[in-house]
Amino acid sequence: MMLQQYTKEFNYNLRLAAPVMLGMLGHTFVGLIDNIMVGQLGTAELAAVSLGNSFMFIAMSLGIGFSTAITPLVAEADGEHNFAKGKSAFKHGLFLCTTLGIVLFVGILFAKPLMYLMKQPVEVVELAIPYLDLVAISLVPLIVFQAFKQFSDGLSMTRYPMYATLIANIVNVVLNYLLIFGKFGFPQMGIVGAAVGTLVSRLIMVVFLWVFLRYKEKSKAYVTNIKIFVLQNNMLKKILTLGFPSALQMFFEVAIFTAAIWISGILGKNPQAANQIALNLAAMTFMVAMGLSVAAMVRVGNQKGLQQFRELRRIAFSIFLLTLFIEIVFALFFIVFNDVLPEIYLNVKDVENFADNTEVIGIAAKLLVIAALFQISDGIQVAVLGALRGLQDVKIPTIITFFAYWVVGFPISYYMGLYTAYKSEGIWIGLLAGxxxxxxxxxxxxxxxxxxxxxxxxxISL
Incomplete structure (x- = not known):
């Protein structure tokens, strides 16, 4: 009976989280398709996309992390039936996210020369720079989309960002096929073609989500007649107070995975390509936990607005329990199929690159066993972080994430990756610890x- 009070929430939690999961899986699935297509060009090209995206991941983590401040504020206002407060949170969040997107884009352009100072393979850097030029521009529409998405999630309208994402993903896959390989008369652009596909799809994503929200009764009044430059200092300060620590939380986690890419690059292009494969597969399953994290943020935010704190605890723990069950299933899947999954990314029949491809697949298979173990930790930490954001508690969690990833995790990754025989596996043992x-x-x-x-x-009765 004790367990039932949590499991009875599973159905509603999944219905709320499923569109978020599918939308995020859509993003990651396109990353998988990108990697599979680019992998057909060679391991150097795959490593170049990995290196270019490592810079993007850092910028995206700051933008996406910051945008999560919008969701609990809108969810709380929705719980209180306070339209003015909800619209103000959205408008100020949209302004700040747009500004941040432009700043991050410029920051990426200035950071490009760092690639030459990071002891990465020269052929990989030369391929990565033109790819990064175009992908960096897509940061602006991506972070604007995030503002709309977080607002939509806060109103429990989680389906519409999913629809916009799925449409954009279809466009991305088609453009990638046409432009990477030069099909049907289109120019053969290699990995730059993948960057064009990413940019166009992210522009489409913003337009479609705005259209969906514009024609829905619940959201129409929020997303129309926005006086974007009429701002109030108290709401700006509130979003900055929530958004900045949230951005740092996501940054600390993404940065340690990015560091893993860079350390792998020091080991060589094959370890870097293997790291990219394992990371892409782990990211697919992580998106399911991210969906549950959003559900925790929304439901905890609603209960906070209603001042129903016993319910808040019960609902949060039901989400944590559901996350645990799902991540155990993913962990078993990675262990059982660790040898098979990396073969999806590379052409195992390519005689010319047979030795490289075999080495990459072998390294990636070992990494997936470690990834299986950290599925559970990763899922739980992001679900709990969502619940804490729903409580609008962000400062202490920021300190916790810094300590876990950079005081505990990174030193283990660095030492075991570069100074022990574990190499790539050592890097991922550090990730598991953090x-x-x-x-x-x-x-x-x-x-x-x-x-x-x-x-x-x-x-008192707990």
Whole structure:
């Protein structure tokens, strides 16, 4: 009976989270298609996309992390039935996200020369720079889309960002096929073609989401007649106070995975390509946990607005439990198919590159066993982080994520990757350590805060 109070929420949690999962899986699936298509060109091209995207991941983590400040504010306003507060949170969030997107784009352009200072293979850097030029521009529409998406999630309208993402992904895959390989009379652009596909699809994504929200009764009044430059200092400050730490939380996690890409590059182009394959597969399953994290953020935010703190705890723990069950299934899948999955990315019949491809597949298969173990830690930590954002608790979780990834995880990755025989596997053992510490500390933080909220309301029975 005790378990049933949590499992009875599974159905609603999945229905709320499923569109977010599918939308995010759509993003990652396009990354998988990109990698498979680029992998047909060779391991150097695959490593170049990995290196170029490592810069993008850092910028995206800041933009996407910052945009998550919009969701709990809109969810809380929705719980209170306060339209003016919800629209203000969206408008100010949209302004700040657009500004941040432009700043990050310019930052990427200035950061490009760092590639030559990072001891990466020269052939990989020369392929990565023209790819990054175009992909960097797509940061602006991507982060604007995130503002609309987080607002939509805050209203529990999680389906519409999914629809926009799926349309954009279809466009991306088609353009990639035409432009990477030069099909049907289109120019053969190699990995630059993949960058063009990414840019066009992200522009389409913003337009379609705005159209969907514009014609829905619940959201129409929010997304029309926006006086974007009429701003209030108190709401700007509130979003910055929530958004900046949230951006840092995502940055600290993404940055350690990016560091793994760079350390792998020091080991050579084959370890870097193998790292990219394992990372792409792990990202696919991580998107499911991200969907549940959004569900936790929205539902905890709603209950906070309603001041129903016992319900808040019960709903949050039901999401944590559901995440645990799903991640165990993914972990078993990675262990059982660790030898097969990397073969999707490379042409195993390519005689000329047979030795390189075989080495990449062998390294990636070992990494997937470690990835199987950190599925559980990664899923739990992001679900709990969503619940904490729903409580609008961001400062202490930021310190926790920094400690877990950069005081615990990174030194292990760096030492074991470069100074022991474990090499690529050592890098990922460090990732596993960081994620596990993060999951435990964030869980303790949520349990402590939510218990205090119940006690303060005078409801002692927990």
């Amino acid at each position: 994620l596990t510490v993060s999951a435990l500390l964030l869980y303790f933080r949520f349990n402590y805060l939510s218990k205090n909220l119940v006690l303060k309301k005078g409801n």
